[in-house]
Amino acid sequence: MNQKPTNSSGRESLFSKIVNLPKGTIQNRLLPAITFIILIILWELVTKVADLPVWLLPAPSDIVKSLVGRNDMFMHTWVTFYETILGFLLAILIGVPLAVLVNSSPLISNTIYPLILITQSIPKVAFAPILLIWVGYGIVPKIIIAFLVAFFPVVIDTATGLNSPSPELINLARQLNASKIQIYTKIRFPSALPHFFSGLKVAITLSVIGAVIGEFVGSDVGLGYIVIMATSQFKTPLSFAAMLLLALMGIVLFFVIALIEKLSIPWYGRGE
Amino acid sequence: MISLVDVSKTYEGKHAEKVLAVKSINLDVQEREFITIVGPSGCGKSTLLNMIVGLLPITSGKILFNDELVVGPRKDVGMVFQRPLLLPWRNILQNVLLPIEILGRSNSDYQEEALKLLELVGLSGFENKSPWELSGGMQQRASICRALIHDPTLIIMDEPFGALDAMTRDEMGIELLRIWQERQKTVLFVTHSIREAVLLADKVIVLTARPCLIQEIVKIDLPRPRTSDTEFTTEYDTYVKEIRKMIYECGGKAS
Numbered sequence: 458m459n460q461k462p463t464n465s466s467g468r469e470s471l472f473s474k475i476v477n478l479p480k481g482t483i484q485n486r487l488l489p490a491i492t493f494i495i496l497i498i499l500w501e502l503v504t505k506v507a508d509l510p511v512w513l514l515p516a517p518s519d520i521v522k523s524l525v526g527r528n529d530m531f532m533h534t535w536v537t538f539y540e541t542i543l544g545f546l547l548a549i550l551i552g553v554p555l556a557v558l559v560n561s562s563p564l565i566s567n568t569i570y571p572l573i574l575i576t577q578s579i580p581k582v583a584f585a586p587i588l589l590i591w592v593g594y595g596i597v598p599k600i601i602i603a604f605l606v607a608f609f610p611v612v613i614d615t616a617t618g619l620n621s622p623s624p625e626l627i628n629l630a631r632q633l634n635a636s637k638i639q640i641y642t643k644i645r646f647p648s649a650l651p652h653f654f655s656g657l658k659v660a661i662t663l664s665v666i667g668a669v670i671g672e673f674v675g676s677d678v679g680l681g682y683i684v685i686m687a688t689s690q691f692k693t694p695l696s697f698a699a700m701l702l703l704a705l706m707g708i709v710l711f712f713v714i715a716l717i718e719k720l721s722i723p724w725y726g727r728g729e
Numbered sequence: 730m731i732s733l734v735d736v737s738k739t740y741e742g743k744h745a746e747k748v749l750a751v752k753s754i755n756l757d758v759q760e761r762e763f764i765t766i767v768g769p770s771g772c773g774k775s776t777l778l779n780m781i782v783g784l785l786p787i788t789s790g791k792i793l794f795n796d797e798l799v800v801g802p803r804k805d806v807g808m809v810f811q812r813p814l815l816l817p818w819r820n821i822l823q824n825v826l827l828p829i830e831i832l833g834r835s836n837s838d839y840q841e842e843a844l845k846l847l848e849l850v851g852l853s854g855f856e857n858k859s860p861w862e863l864s865g866g867m868q869q870r871a872s873i874c875r876a877l878i879h880d881p882t883l884i885i886m887d888e889p890f891g892a893l894d895a896m897t898r899d900e901m902g903i904e905l906l907r908i909w910q911e912r913q914k915t916v917l918f919v920t921h922s923i924r925e926a927v928l929l930a931d932k933v934i935v936l937t938a939r940p941c942l943i944q945e946i947v948k949i950d951l952p953r954p955r956t957s958d959t960e961f962t963t964e965y966d967t968y969v970k971e972i973r974k975m976i977y978e979c980g981g982k983a984s
């Protein structure tokens with residue numbers, strides 16, 4: 458019987474559990490945390506000892522202080538958050554059917570892939586101002602940019618996943634006169650889930666970046682706007698704080714996806 | 730039950746070259762016969778199986794299955810492959826019932842039969858386990874149940890024990906004979922082990938790869954039921970040597 462090997466401490470950290478990392482000992486879980494804390498302390502010390510001006514490089518304490526009393530940051534975070542989520546959901550809504558099309562015939566795949574590749578190769582920063590001209594100010598261009606950067610990994614990974622079942626298994630179904638729909642629902646879709654979720658994990662972090670690019674180009678709200686505004690007014694600590702919130706948002710969203718993955722494919726990684 | 734008349738298969742390669750995979754083979758399979766197909770890899774064993782069950786169109790000749798011309802996949806066939814290919818999100822019972830669902834029949838009508846089959850292969854009590862909780866040999870037994878669940882007339886097995894360790898493999902061969910005797914199926918069994926081919930078969934079809942493309946049918950007259958002791962008889966050895974000679978004279982190297 459193949460049993461999942463357990464490590465010496467007998468427990469996995471939530472992190473390695475959710476992100477599918479190999480399980481480690483306490484030391485190699487503690488090490489990153491300690492390194493991180495030391496870096497923060499070093500940063501604080503260097504900026505204070507060298508007496509760097511805060512507009513050049515703020516100390517971690519300055520960054521935290523810049524957030525005090527700024528209740529509007531909740532609103533800005535919220536706006537960027539829902540632009541990200543809507544772009545991401547759109548990427549799934551359009552990416553998955555596209556992956557099915559790509560998977561369904563070589564002819565369609567050869568037609569669609571170059572198009573997908575082109576949309577992916579156009580620099581989004583260059584495209585964003587044009588979008589603004591087309592659809593105007595507001596959240597729509599941000600959602601579109603977030604969607605554009607996020608749908609690529611969704612399509613590619615889902616298509617790979619749909620193609621992952623062994624041809625013999627597909628033959629077994631074909632032998633029983635399975636319909637295309639049956640082959641998708643009973644075999645291809647469930648088999649594709651692990652790939653689909655790796656695509657989502659990449660897509661969600663890209664979505665955050667996409668929303669911020671959209672805000673850079675034209676916005677008066679959102680964390681991307683805060684970064685641009687604060688930097689132009691030499692409020693560097695606030696700019697750092699906004700970046701910190703963006704990073705946090707990306708990390709939290711990533712973990713939420715990873716958690717959903719863990720719950721929906723408990724069989725993943727258990728061999729055949 | 731099945732007859733092949735001058736069946737050939739030529740694949741069109743990527744660069745318009747033609748690969749002759751099976752050359753005008755003639756074969757008659759009786760009901761409940763155990764046929765093994767032996768030969769080095771690339772000699773067209775899988776191609777032959779896929780043509781017989783209608784998954785692969787033939788290039789020339791004709792195949793009759795219960796007096797009907799084979800023109801497409803036939804549902805009365807069960808399949809077993811080298812890997813068990815169980816679906817990890819289904820438990821063993823649900824895996825065995827997969828063909829029933831695909832055929833659009835009711836799972837509950839076949840539940841009892843599925844449990845009976847699992848008992849037949851020695852997997853009673855494992856029906857609610859997940860595939861990964863079973864050893865490779867046990868998973869392969871479950872996949873045999875999946876092949877039998879819709880009561881097909883023909884079972885095709887493409888190197889079904891090829892991925893198992895030698896001891897499990899011998900055990901599975903004898904066990905397969907028991908299941909075959911109990912369920913009265915026609916079996917087409919591909920292997921590259923000459924010993925396994927002789928031990929199991931009523932007839933061994935010997936294939937060799939290009940350039941000489943030998944296709945011989947050797948009838949095995951060893952008494953049944955066969956056991957692991959069958960392998961110690963001189964008659965058994967004679968068959969093995971005969972077939973090995975055919976393959977070696979052609980430069981092939983089946984084990």
Ligand SMILES: Nc1ncnc2c1ncn2[C@@H]1O[C@H](COP(=O)(O)OP(=O)(O)O)[C@@H](O)[C@H]1O
Nearest residue numbers: 740742748750769770771772773774775776777
């Ligand atoms: N789809 C295909 N297209 C072209 N050539 C193929 C294809 N499938 C198999 N062949 C060729 O046909 C020959 C027989 O293949 P196969 O039946 O798989 O052999 P075996 O199962 O005995 O190993 C091999 O030379 C193989 O390369």
Ligand SMILES: [Mg+2]
Nearest residue numbers: 774775776887
């Ligand atoms: Mg083969």
